[in-house]
Amino acid sequence: MKTTFVIDPKRLKRRYRAEKRFHAYGIIAVALATAFIAFFFYDVLSKGIPAFKTVEVQVVADYSQAVADGNYRLAVPKDMRHMASRGWMRTIPMQLVDHPELIGTQETLWVPAEFRVNQYIKGNEGHGLKGKYQTIADELYKQDIIRIAFNWGFFTRGDSKLPEIAGVGASLVGSLVVMFITMILAVPIGVVTAVYLEEFAADNWVTRTIEININNLAAIPSILFGLLGLAIFINFFGVPRSSALAGGMTLALMTLPIIIISTRAALRSVPNSIREGAFGVGASGLQVVWHHVLPLALPGILTGSIIGLAQALGETAPLLIVGMMAFIPEAPTSIFQASTVLPAQIYTWSSDSIRAFGELTAAGVIVLLSIMLLLNGLAIWLRHRTSQVW
Amino acid sequence: MSIGDVFLWLLGGLLPLACIAFFFTRNRMQHREVAGLGVFSRPGYYGWLSVIYMAAPAVAVAMLFSMLHMLHLYDAPFSMLTAASLAAAALGLVASLRLINPDNNARLLVEKWARGLMIVAAGISVLTTIGILLSVLFESIRFFNSVPLWEFITGTKWEADTAFLAGAGRGDEGGAKPHFGAVPIFAGTFMITGIAMLVAIPVGLFSAIYLSEYAKPRVRAAVKPMLEVLAGIPTVVYGFFAAITISPLVVKGAEMFGLEADYTNALAPGLVMGVMIIPFISSLSEDVIHAVPQAMRDGSLAMGVGKAETIRHVVLPAAMPGIIAATLLAVSRAIGETMIVVMAAGLRPNLTANPLEGVTTVTVKIVESLTGDQQFDSLLTLSAFALGLVLLFITLVLNIISALVVYRFKKQYALT
Numbered sequence: 001m002k003t004t005f006v007i008d009p010k011r012l013k014r015r016y017r018a019e020k021r022f023h024a025y026g027i028i029a030v031a032l033a034t035a036f037i038a039f040f041f042y043d044v045l046s047k048g049i050p051a052f053k054t055v056e057v058q059v060v061a062d063y064s065q066a067v068a069d070g071n072y073r074l075a076v077p078k079d080m081r082h083m084a085s086r087g088w089m090r091t092i093p094m095q096l097v098d099h100p101e102l103i104g105t106q107e108t109l110w111v112p113a114e115f116r117v118n119q120y121i122k123g124n125e126g127h128g129l130k131g132k133y134q135t136i137a138d139e140l141y142k143q144d145i146i147r148i149a150f151n152w153g154f155f156t157r158g159d160s161k162l163p164e165i166a167g168v169g170a171s172l173v174g175s176l177v178v179m180f181i182t183m184i185l186a187v188p189i190g191v192v193t194a195v196y197l198e199e200f201a202a203d204n205w206v207t208r209t210i211e212i213n214i215n216n217l218a219a220i221p222s223i224l225f226g227l228l229g230l231a232i233f234i235n236f237f238g239v240p241r242s243s244a245l246a247g248g249m250t251l252a253l254m255t256l257p258i259i260i261i262s263t264r265a266a267l268r269s270v271p272n273s274i275r276e277g278a279f280g281v282g283a284s285g286l287q288v289v290w291h292h293v294l295p296l297a298l299p300g301i302l303t304g305s306i307i308g309l310a311q312a313l314g315e316t317a318p319l320l321i322v323g324m325m326a327f328i329p330e331a332p333t334s335i336f337q338a339s340t341v342l343p344a345q346i347y348t349w350s351s352d353s354i355r356a357f358g359e360l361t362a363a364g365v366i367v368l369l370s371i372m373l374l375l376n377g378l379a380i381w382l383r384h385r386t387s388q389v390w
Numbered sequence: 391m392s393i394g395d396v397f398l399w400l401l402g403g404l405l406p407l408a409c410i411a412f413f414f415t416r417n418r419m420q421h422r423e424v425a426g427l428g429v430f431s432r433p434g435y436y437g438w439l440s441v442i443y444m445a446a447p448a449v450a451v452a453m454l455f456s457m458l459h460m461l462h463l464y465d466a467p468f469s470m471l472t473a474a475s476l477a478a479a480a481l482g483l484v485a486s487l488r489l490i491n492p493d494n495n496a497r498l499l500v501e502k503w504a505r506g507l508m509i510v511a512a513g514i515s516v517l518t519t520i521g522i523l524l525s526v527l528f529e530s531i532r533f534f535n536s537v538p539l540w541e542f543i544t545g546t547k548w549e550a551d552t553a554f555l556a557g558a559g560r561g562d563e564g565g566a567k568p569h570f571g572a573v574p575i576f577a578g579t580f581m582i583t584g585i586a587m588l589v590a591i592p593v594g595l596f597s598a599i600y601l602s603e604y605a606k607p608r609v610r611a612a613v614k615p616m617l618e619v620l621a622g623i624p625t626v627v628y629g630f631f632a633a634i635t636i637s638p639l640v641v642k643g644a645e646m647f648g649l650e651a652d653y654t655n656a657l658a659p660g661l662v663m664g665v666m667i668i669p670f671i672s673s674l675s676e677d678v679i680h681a682v683p684q685a686m687r688d689g690s691l692a693m694g695v696g697k698a699e700t701i702r703h704v705v706l707p708a709a710m711p712g713i714i715a716a717t718l719l720a721v722s723r724a725i726g727e728t729m730i731v732v733m734a735a736g737l738r739p740n741l742t743a744n745p746l747e748g749v750t751t752v753t754v755k756i757v758e759s760l761t762g763d764q765q766f767d768s769l770l771t772l773s774a775f776a777l778g779l780v781l782l783f784i785t786l787v788l789n790i791i792s793a794l795v796v797y798r799f800k801k802q803y804a805l806t
Binding site (some may be wrong): 014016018019020022023025026027028029030032033034036037040043044047071097128188189193195196197200201209210212213214215216219220221222223224225226227228229231232236237253256257260280284285286310311314315316317318321323325346347350351357361362365368372375380383 | 394422453460497500504505508509511512514515516518519521522524525526528529532566590592593594595597599600601603604605613615616620621622624625626627629630631633634635651665668696697699701703720722723725726728729732733753756757760763774775778781782786789790793805
C-alpha cells in the first residue's frame with residue numbers, strides 16, 4: 001500500500017504568511033509601547049522646560065516710610081508697576097518691618113515679572129497682556145531691563161495664587177516629611193511581618209489568612225486607603241486633617257504590602273544551607289535571622305523598600321481624600337500642620353485656568369519624574385551591584 | 391502641651407532610659423562572664439530583656455490612657471500621660487535591675503517577646519483590611535438608611551446637588567429630593583475600563599508573546615525595563631498628560647470625521663489608562679508563558695507545526711488561565727484608578743454609549759464628594775463611602791477569582 005503525502009503549495013504559503021503576520025503583531029505591539037513612551041516624554045519635556053525659565057524685571061525699589069506703612073505699590077516707579085510681580089511688592093512692607101534700617105534707602109534688584117508680562121516675553125499664546133503694556137515690555141526687553149533667567153525661585157518658593165511667584169519648594173518639603181513618616185512606619189513593620197511569615201510562622205490557617213490578606217491588600221485601589229485614613233485616622237483618632245502625619249500613615253499602610261512581598265522574596269532567595277549551618281552551631285531562631293539571613297537579604301529588602309517608597313511618593317488619590325490638596329503656601333514646620341505634597345501640588349495647579357499655571361504643572365511633573373527616576377535608578381543600581389548568585 | 395510635645399517627651403525620655411537599661415545590664419553580665427562566673431545566656435540578651443522590662447510598662451500605661459480617651463471614659467491631660475508613662479518606665483527599669491539575674495534564660499524570654507512583637511506587626515496588615523472594610527461599611531449603612539439600596543443600584547439619575555444644600559444645613563430650601571441612582575456612574579466606569587482594556591490587552595499580550603518567544607536576549611533586556619517604566623510613572627502625571635495632550639487630540643481627531651467630542655470625553659482617559667496598564671498584563675503574561683514547559687513547544691514543533699501556530703494552539707491555551715488572571719487584575723486596577731479620570735474625565739454622570747461624550751466614574755465621584763467643604767455627616771459624603779464599598783467589593787471579587795485561577799494554573803504544571 002502506498003500513501004502519498006500531498007503538499008498544497010497554496011496552503012503552505014498561507015501558513016507562512018500567517019507566521020510572518022503573527023511575528024509582526026508582536027513587533028507592532030512593542031513599537032506602539034515604545035512610541036508612546038517617546039511621545040509622552042517629548043510632550044512633557046517640551047511643555048515643562050520653558051517653566052524653568054522665568055522673566056525678571058530690574059526695578060529701583062524705593063523703601064520710603066509710606067511703603068513701610070503698607071502702601072507697597074509706592075515702592076516701585078509708576079511705569080514699572082504693571083511689569084513687576086505684585087506678589088513680590090506685597091512682601092516689601094513685611095521685609096521693612098524685619099529690617100527697619102532699610103527705610104529711606106533705595107535698592108536696585110531683579111524681581112519676577114508679572115505673569116502676563118512673563119508669558120508675553122516668552123512668546124506664549126494667550127498671554128492676556130494689554131497692547132500698551134506690550135510695547136512697554138518690548139522696549140524694556142530691548143534695553144535689558146527685562147531679562148530671561150533660570151527660575152531658581154521655583155524650587156524654593158511655596159504655592160501662590162500668582163503663578164510668577166509660585167514654586168514647588170513647600171510641596172517638596174511636604175513630600176519629604178510625608179515620605180519620612182511613611183518610611184519609619186512601613187519599613188520596620190513590613191520587614192518584621194515578612195520575617196515572621198517567612199522564618200517563624202507555622203503553616204496553619206492563621207498564617208494563610210494573613211498571606212491571602214496581604215496579597216489582597218496589594219491589589220486594593222489606593223483611593224480606598226484614603227477612605228480608611230479619613231474615617232479611622234482623622235475622624236476616629238482625631239489626627240489633624242491635611243497634616244503630614246495623616247498622609248504619611250495612610251501611605252504607610254498602602255506601601256506595607258509592597259514591602260512585605262518584596263522582603264519575603266528577598267528572604268526566600270537566601271539559601272537554606274545558611275540557616276541550617278547557623279542552627280547547627282546552636283544559634284536560636286532570632287540569632288539565625290538577625291546574624292545571618294537578614295544581612296544577606298538586605299540588598300533585596302532595600303531595593304523593595306525604595307520601590308515601594310517611590311510608589312508612595314507619586315501617589316495622589318489617598319492624599320486628596322485626607323485633605324492634602326488645599327491651597328497651602330507654606331512648608332510645614334510640624335507633622336501636625338497642614339501640608340501639601342508634590343503630586344497634590346501638580347494636581348492643584350493643573351485645575352487652575354490661568355495659562356501660566358499649565359507651564360508650572362508641566363515643570364512640577366518634570367521634577368516629580370526626575371525624583372522617581374532617581375529613586376528607581378538607585379534601586380536598580382543597588383540590585384545590580386549586590387546581586388548574588390548562590 | 392500638644393500631641394507633638396508628648397511624642398517628643400516620650401521619645402526623649404524613653405530612648406536614654408532604654409540605653410541605660412541595655413548597657414547597664416549587659417555590662418554587668420559581661421563582667422560576670424569575663425570573671426568566669428556562670429551566665430546562662432549571652433550578655434546582650436540580658437540587655438534586651440532589661441529594655442523590654444523598662445518599655446513594656448511605659449507602653450502599657452500610654453495605651454491605657456489612649457484607650458480611656460477613645461472610649462470617652464476619662465480625658466487625661468497630655469502632661470499627666472507623659473509623666474505617668476515615664477514613671478512606669480523608670481519603675482520598670484529599677485525592677486529589671488533587681489529582677490534580672492544570671493540564672494534567667496534571657497534568650498528564651500527575649501525570643502518569646504520578639505515573636506510576640508512580630509505577630510503584632512503581622513496583625514497590622516490584617517487590621518488594615520478590617521479598617522478599610524469597617525470604615526466603608528459603617529458609613530455605607532448610614533447612607534443606605536436614607537437612600538434605599540435598590541434605588542442606588544438601579545436608579546439612573548444621580549442628582550446630589552440638593553444633598554449639598556442639606557449638608558450645608560439648608561435642606562429645606564432646595565425643594566427637590568436628591569437622587570442617588572448609581573447606574574450612570576458605573577456605566578461610565580465600565581466604559582473607560584473597557585476602552586483601557588481594548589488598548590492594554592492586545593498590546594500587552596503581544597508584547598509578552600514577542601518578548602518571551604521571539605525576541606533576542608539583548609532586545610528583551612532593553613524592552614522589558616522600558617515597559618516597566620510605564621508602571622512607574624505617577625498616575626497624576628498620566629492624568630495631566632491625558633487632560634492636556636490627549637483630550638485635545640481626540641477632539642481634533644473627532645472633528646476630522648465630522649464628529650463632536652467633549653473635552654472631558656471618555657476616550658482620552660481610557661486610552662491613557664490602557665497604556666498605564668500595559669506592563670501589568672505584559673509582565674504577568676510573560677511569566678506564565680515562560681512557565682509553560684518547553685517540552686510542549688518541542689512536541690508541537692517536531693510535528694512540523696510552525697512557530698506562530700505552536701504559540702497559538704499550544705502555548706497560549708496552556709497559559710490561558712494565567713493570562714485571564716492577569717487581565718482580571720488589570721481590570722481591577724483600571725476600575726480603581728483615580729487620578730487619570732479625576733483629571734481627564736467629566737464630573738457629570740452621563741448614561742451614554744458614546745465614548746466621545748463626557749462620563750464620570752466611581753472614583754471621580756468619591757474624590758469630588760470628599761474634597762469639598764462638606765459636613766462629614768452629609769448625604770453626599772456618605773455616598774462616597776457607599777461607592778467605595780462597591781469599589782471594594784468589585785476589586786475583591788476580581789482579585790479572588792484571579793488568585794484562584796493562578797492557583798489552579800500553578801497546580802496544573804506543578805509550579806511552586
